[in-house]
Amino acid sequence: MSGQLTAEEFVDALRAHGVRGVAGVPCGHLAGPWALFDRAGDLTPAASEGAALALAAGWELAGRTSAVLCQNSGFGNLINPLTSLLLPYRVPLLIVMTMRGWPDPADDEPQHASMGASSIGLLETLDVPHAVLRPGTLQDALGRAAEARSQGRPFFLLVPRGAIGKVSGAYRAPEPAAGDRLTRPGVVSALMAELTDELLVTTTGYVSRQVHHERDRESTFYMQGSMGHASAVGAGIATAHPDRRAVVLDGDGAFLMHLGTGATIGASGARNLAHIVLDNGCYESTGCQPTTSGSMDWAALGRGLGYRTVLTCDSATDLVGSIRTALTADGPVLLALSVVPTPDEVHPRATASTGPVEIADRFRKAATAPADTDARPGTGGPARGTR
Numbered sequence: 001m002s003g004q005l006t007a008e009e010f011v012d013a014l015r016a017h018g019v020r021g022v023a024g025v026p027c028g029h030l031a032g033p034w035a036l037f038d039r040a041g042d043l044t045p046a047a048s049e050g051a052a053l054a055l056a057a058g059w060e061l062a063g064r065t066s067a068v069l070c071q072n073s074g075f076g077n078l079i080n081p082l083t084s085l086l087l088p089y090r091v092p093l094l095i096v097m098t099m100r101g102w103p104d105p106a107d108d109e110p111q112h113a114s115m116g117a118s119s120i121g122l123l124e125t126l127d128v129p130h131a132v133l134r135p136g137t138l139q140d141a142l143g144r145a146a147e148a149r150s151q152g153r154p155f156f157l158l159v160p161r162g163a164i165g166k167v168s169g170a171y172r173a174p175e176p177a178a179g180d181r182l183t184r185p186g187v188v189s190a191l192m193a194e195l196t197d198e199l200l201v202t203t204t205g206y207v208s209r210q211v212h213h214e215r216d217r218e219s220t221f222y223m224q225g226s227m228g229h230a231s232a233v234g235a236g237i238a239t240a241h242p243d244r245r246a247v248v249l250d251g252d253g254a255f256l257m258h259l260g261t262g263a264t265i266g267a268s269g270a271r272n273l274a275h276i277v278l279d280n281g282c283y284e285s286t287g288c289q290p291t292t293s294g295s296m297d298w299a300a301l302g303r304g305l306g307y308r309t310v311l312t313c314d315s316a317t318d319l320v321g322s323i324r325t326a327l328t329a330d331g332p333v334l335l336a337l338s339v340v341p342t343p344d345e346v347h348p349r350a351t352a353s354t355g356p357v358e359i360a361d362r363f364r365k366a367a368t369a370p371a372d373t374d375a376r377p378g379t380g381g382p383a384r385g386t387r
């Protein structure tokens with residue numbers, strides 16, 4: 001794109017604006033600045049955009065000029081602390097938000113259409129100052145942000161696709177999965193070979209794409225968007241259909257975004273729910289920016305949240321056994337799989353061939369049809385979902 005800012009120019013301008021602390025949830029369109037702030041030790045990956053806003057508000061209250069980096073898919077997550085924290089307490093903050101589904105919703109994935117069309121209108125309704133980053137307008141926009149800051153008001157800098165460049169080698173390309181290590185393609189292939197009549201919900205990003213690529217089925221709900229909510233959708237399905245096994249395939253970033261749902265699942269006692277997390281230690285779908293899963297203990301977390309069966313696995317040798325246990329053990333089950341990122345393996349989105357309405361319709365039909373007890377391949381036994 002002509003007039004594109006380099007990531008370095010953008011970061012230098014934010015620093016000149018006074019920004020010292022940056023919190024956020026990554027977007028591929030902000031991958032360059034994210035990596036530069038991260039390298040400088042100024043970036044904190046937050047669980048959700050709302051948490052990023054609150055964290056940065058804490059910095060501001062402590063006297064540190066700050067910014068949030070996010071995508072407008074997370075605008076909903078940050079509206080609560082925006083309206084009930086920043087605005088009434090007059091805490092200034094710069095929010096750099098990429099604009100998915102905008103200016104033409106048809107140019108982007110369907111889950112971005114509503115937010116793309118309404119982001120600017122929502123800011124106007126909330127009377128929050130904002131500017132779209134156009135070629136040559138950064139200084140002017142930051143001048144307006146400084147003015148807002150002097151009045152104790154937040155400011156949104158809205159970033160169209162391609163407005164800011166990337167940096168090369170932002171996050172080190174992982175070693176090819178050696179030996180016994182697990183990968184997303186390997187796990188998805190093994191899981192899909194085991195599934196019969198289970199109702200499967202897959203998280204947003206590369207996970208849904210991989211599942212669709214491996215084996216498309218009507219009883220899979222490919223949840224593009226709604227990051228972090230696949231587990232709640234799965235819990236709803238499991239409790240509505242106690243006679244069917246429901247399976248959620250999640251990412252570590254998504255799991256952490258709405259970690260509280262794990263406690264809802266634990267308390268639900270849903271015996272037919274298996275929650276499988278692909279922990280690759282990063283937000284692979286937006287450029288492999290690290291999550292905070294590296295400092296977590298999944299087994300302790302699962303038990304603490306009240307999952308009845310908690311399993312972890314990091315070896316290809318144990319993978320099929322772990323999956324079979326997850327599909328049959330007393331739920332709620334948490335199976336955390338440690339996988340090596342494979343960012344070069346990217347497949348088309350499910351919605352490239354099947355629209356979201358069709359995905360929902362055919363899933364609903366599959367969920368309400370009687371379970372096919374003969375459908376389990378290879379064993380001749382009853383379908384797992386009927387246990």
Ligand SMILES: Cc1ncc(C[n+]2csc(CCOP(=O)(O)OP(=O)(O)O)c2C)c(N)n1
Binds near residue numbers: 025026073074226252
């Ligand atoms: C609320 C929200 N914030 C940010 C995004 C952008 N986004 C799409 S996929 C993704 C990464 C998901 O990470 P994880 O769950 O760990 O799965 P992975 O990409 O590693 O497979 C992000 C941040 C989004 N879709 N929704």
